[in-house]
Amino acid sequence: MRHSLAAAAFAALLPFAAQADDKPTLTVYTYDSFVSEWGPGPKVEEAFEAVCDCDLDLVAAGDGAALLGRVRLEGARSDADVVLGLDANLVAMARETGLFAPHGQDLPESAVPGGWADDTFVPYDWGYFAFVYDTTRTETPPASFEDLLNAPKDVTIVIQDPRTSTPGLGLLLWVKHVYGDEAPSVWERLEPRIVTVTKGWWEAYSAFLEGEATMALSYTTSPAYHVIAEDDDTKRAAAFEEGHYMQIEVAGKLAGSDVPDLADRFLAFIAKEDFQTIIPTTNWMYPAYPAGDLPEAFGDLVEPADSLIFAPEDTPAVRKAALAEWLDVLSR
C-alpha cells in the first residue's frame, strides 16, 4: 500500500507534456540575460506571438559561445528551432557543424557598420566591447591597453571565459587583433589583475557592480542602461586608443527544426522595426536594422577611434590559436 502511494506521488510530480491548444511552438535557445524579465525576451515574445499564432519558447541555454557547444552536443535531435546569441566570431564554426540551414528570407539592408550579407545567420544587434568602470571608485580609467597593463596593481578586472561567452571570446580576439604574436605576453601581464573568469557576461558584470573588481569586460553601450533604467551616470566605458573590437550578434535556424517555416518567419521578424526597437533599451546594444531614433543616452557613449573585427571566415583559425595561448597562460 505504502509503495503504491509513493508511486502515485511520483507520478503526480511528472510534468505533463500535453498542450492546452494546438498552436505550434517555436523553441529558441538564447542566453540568460536575453530571457530575464528586464531583458528583450518578454517584449519579443509578446510582439512575435501577436503576429505568429504560435508559442514562442525562449530557453536560456548558457552564454553565447556555450550555445554552440550545446547544439553540437544535442546534434540533429536538438529541441531548438532557432539559436539566438551567437556572434560573428562563431558564425564560421557554426556553419561548419552543418546543423544550421539557410533562412531563404528576403531581408532589408542591415544597419551594421561594414554591412552584413549571409544566407543563414541574421544579425539582431551589434556593439563594441569595452571595460566598464565606476566613476565613484575610479577617477582616471586606463585610456589604452598599454595603460591598463601599466596601471597600479589594485586596478582589477573580471572577464568571461572565451569558451562559453561571446564577450570573453571578443576580448580574446581584441587582444589578438591589437597585439598579434605578442598576445601571450599581454595575457601574462593581464593575468594578475583578473579577479575571476566567469562562464557568462552577467556573472562578471554583476561581480563588478558589487565592487569585486575595478572594471568588467562589457560594452560601450552598457552605461546607457544605468542612465536610462537607473538614472545613474556613474558607470562609464573606458575608451581605448587602440580601438574597440566589434560584436555582431546573430540568430540562425537549425536544419533539424520541426517548424522550419515558423523559424524562417521569426528570423524575418528579427529584421523588422517591431523587434529592433526593443533592442536598444533591453539588450543595450545598437539595432542591426533601422529602428527609428535611438534614446538620448546613446548620444553620450564612447565612439571608438577604430572599429576592429576579424573577417568571419578567418575567425576559426585565429580563435583556435588565440584560445590555446590564453589557456596556456591562464592555466599556469
Add this chain to the structure above:
Amino acid sequence: MTPRVLLPGLLALAILLALTLGALAVVAARGVEAGAITLPDWRALSFTLRQAFLSAALSVLLAVPLARALARRRFRGRDLLTTLLGAPFLLPVIVAILGVIAVWGRSGWASDALLALGLPRLDIYGMPGVLIAHVFFNLPLAARLILQGFSDLPPERWRVAAQLGAEGWSLFRLVEWPAIRASAPGAFALVFLVCATSFAVALALGGGPRATTLELAIYEAASYEFDLGRAAKLAGLQFAVCALAALLAFAAAAPVAASPGALTLVERWDGRGRGARAMDGAVIALVCLFLGLPMLAVVLRGVGGLDDLGPQVWAATGRSLIVAAVAVAATLALSLALAALIVALQTRGSRTAARLADLAGLLPIAASPFVVGIAFIIVLRPVADPFALALPLTAIVNAAMATPFALRILIPAIRLAHDEHGRLADSLGLRGATRLRVLYWPRVRAPLGFAAGLSGALAIGDLGVIALFSTPNEPTLPLLMHLLAGSRQVEAAHGAALVLIALSFGVFWLFDRLGRGREGA
C-alpha cells in the same frame, strides 16, 4: 550455486562493466586520433593530483586533533556532534559550495570582518576555495575514521596505560599513535579518491582555467568544444589516477565510516590537565565554527530566499525526486544481485572469482560519470533522443556511482547472515523465498535501508552528469541552484538550497527508517 543467484549477479556484473570500461571504450573509439597528452592535459592532471593530495593531507591533519579531542572529552552534545560529523557525506555539494562562498567569498562574512579591521577582502577562487570546500566535506569523514580507530582499541589498553601512569607524549606514542597509524592512511586514501574526481567544487570555486580538475576538463572538452577525443584521453588519465587511489583506499580503509550514529565510548583517564582541556576545547570549537558557519549561512539566507522560490523550483524538485527514486531502485538491484553473487562465490565457489567480482564492483569509483554520459549520447543518438531520457540516464549513472558504497554495506551483512545462520537454515531445509524471508531479510533489511538512503541522498544532491544531459529549461534541483547562483539570483539559490537539504536528508531518513522497521521507530 543456484542460477537464481548466478544469473542476476552476472547480469549486474555485465552492466557495471559496460557502464565503466565499456563506456570508456565507446568514447575512446570515437577519438582514437586524439594522440599525445598536451600541456593543458598535464596541467589538469597536475592540479587534480595537487589539490587531492593537499585536501587529503589537510583533512587528515586536522582530523587527528579533532578525533583525539572527541575521544577523550565528555560534554553535553558530544553524541550529537559525532552524529553530525556523518552529515556532510549526505550534504549536496552545491549546498556546501553556497555556504562556503557565503562565509569565505569576497562578500562573505570573513571578508566583512576583515574589512571592518581595515584588511583587504579574501579572494578564494582557485586552489584556496577548492581546498576549503574539500576540507569542509572530508574533515568530518576523516575524523570519523580516526575516531573509529580510537574506538577499536581494546579498553584494557587505556586501563594499563593509566595504571602505568602513561600521560602526554608517552601515552600518545604507546597507545594513540598506533591507532592513528592504523586508521589515518585509509582516511587519507579515501579523501584523496573523493577529491580526485571533484567536479562541482572546481566548476563553482575554480575561478578560471587555473583550477581545472580532470573531471572538469572532461566536461569542458565534451560540452564546450564537443571534442570527444580529448574527453576520452582525459578519462583514461582519470581512470588510471582513480584506480590507483581506489586500490590504496580500499586496501587501507574501513569504508563503513559513513554510517551514522555515535561511536562507542571508551573510558579514558588521560588528558585531564588544564592545558589538554583548553586545547581540546579550542579544537572542537574551531571545527564547529568551520563546519557550522557555512551551514548557518545557508539556513539563514535560505529562509530569506524561500519567498523567491518560483514554480521552477518545484518542477526541479519533482525531477530530482524521479532521479532519486530510479537511482535507489537501480542501486539496490545492482548491488543486491552482485553482493549475493560475491558472497556465494566466497562461501561456495572460488575465492579468486569472488575477489574479481568484488573488484569489478569497485570500478565505478574510478570511472568518470561524464564519460558514461558521453557514451550514452554516442550510443543512443542514432536510435533515440538521449536528452529526452536525461532523468533516467542521470539516475542510472548515479546508481552505478553509488553501487561500490552499497556493496560495502551489503556484502558484510549478507555474509554474516550466511555464516551465522546458514547451516541452521540448511538443516531446517529452508529454501527459495522462505529462506530469503526468514534467514536474510531480517538481517539485511537495515543495511539495505541504509544503502538505499545513501544512494537516494547522493542522487538527489548530485551535480554532475545532469549538467551534460539536462535540456536547459528542465534542470534538476542542484543544477537549478547552480544556474541561479551563476546568474546571481543568490537569494533564490539559497532558498532552493534549503529545499534540497530537506529532500536529501529526508530521503536518507525515510529509507533508513524503513530499513530499521519497528526497531528504529
